[in-house]
Amino acid sequence: MTAALTLVGKGRHFASLGIREVTRQAGVVPTSFYRHFRNMDDLGLQLVDELGLVLRRMMREARANVLQADKLIEESVAIFISHAQANRSFFLFMAQGLAGESRAVQEGIRSEMRFFASELANDLRRLRLVDHLTDQDLDMTCDLVVRSVAFSLTDLLGVSADDDYQIEQIRKRTTRFLQLIFVGAAHWQSAG
Amino acid sequence: MTAALTLVGKGRHFASLGIREVTRQAGVVPTSFYRHFRNMDDLGLQLVDELGLVLRRMMREARANVLQADKLIEESVAIFISHAQANRSFFLFMAQGLAGESRAVQEGIRSEMRFFASELANDLRRLRLVDHLTDQDLDMTCDLVVRSVAFSLTDLLGVSADDDYQIEQIRKRTTRFLQLIFVGAAHWQSAG
DNA sequence: CACATTAGTGAACACTTGTACACACGGATA
DNA sequence: TATCCGTGTGTACAAGTGTTCACTAATGTG
DSSP: OHHHHHHHHTTOOGGGOOHHHHHHHHTSOGGGHHHHOSSHHHHHHHHHHHHHHHHHHHHHHHHHHOOSGGGHHHHHHHHHHHHHHHTHHHHHHHHHHTTOSOHHHHHHHHHHHHHHHHHHHHHHHHTTSOTTSOHHHHHHHHHHHHHHHHHHHHHHHHSOTTOHHHHHHHHHHHHHHHHHHHHHHHTHHHHO | OHHHHHHHHTTOOGGGOOHHHHHHHHTSOGGGHHHHOSSHHHHHHHHHHHHHHHHHHHHHHHHHHOOSGGGHHHHHHHHHHHHHHHTHHHHHHHHHHTTOSOHHHHHHHHHHHHHHHHHHHHHHHHTTSOTTSOHHHHHHHHHHHHHHHHHHHHHHHHSOTTOHHHHHHHHHHHHHHHHHHHHHHHTHHHHO
């Protein structure tokens, strides 16, 4: 699995990886592959599971670090970006998988995103920041937030990991996106 | 090119297509490929160019059909969805290419999206619907709109083309996303 | 008409690919 | 101590891969 991620990190697309290629990168003979996975789709699914762990760690850190509400968005975006940098290959895999070849992987990633969105909704509810929204409207808002962040991810992964200027631009833009969405949410009742 | 799109439409990922595979689908001998393209990346780039045409046709239709402003969002989303259905393979290719293997294709698609967003900004400006926003804020809003719609695209392409119920759900959700964003934009000044 | 250009053909090349099979080693269990 | 069991190895095979080259048939231009 690490070998596959390494190749993805080098710019390859997961869908174009072959069994021999992955085992070669892992420094192991091709037949060993079958000791662990039935095929590449299977490997992809196990990667999705690990992706879940990465996301949960990220949420935990965000909850621990975001103390005062007024900086909530900025802090969260910063944490997200630093995690995306630290696990670049993982997030690359995630971005690829969303429109990938395996329906199962696609569904898995989508489901991780839904989970993430619902956790976000819980947190916001708990912080009593969104009392005027119905549950349904809050879910929608969080869904949109997660999608926007996920899309920013593809921006982020498109620039080189040490291009601080561009990364800062992406951070600012993502922050403003979320601010815009929350302004919308704050005034939603009047238009809903 | 049609052959490549056909394969993508059948669920294959563009990055995993080979020259022989594409020519086979095209009913032509492998060597003929080189009469038209230098390699698969080249083919991808030419597909991006054609994608531009598809998008432009879509914008033209939207401009022609969206007459009264109060239904602007709903109408536009509907037109987008019907175009996405009519050119499923093209949009599938676009969704894949955003996180694809070829940096050039990636950049091409991104640039088409930027163009789309800037045209949208022009239209909104012309309709005098957003007089209170600075150019910069309007650009940001349109960027977010285009991204949200693009993400909905991956939802849409994930369900079968004749699952009317699911498609209707996606249409409604996308519409509400955009409404939320525009509510945010309408009140942006107070928070910006 | 002669000619150049374009698109397609078929054979050939040196590799790479997925997968099967029998086998070998090391650590845990009984 | 003997026996599994998980992991890795080496060999093998049929099929598929990208790319080359020289050849041919159709097209439109002088």
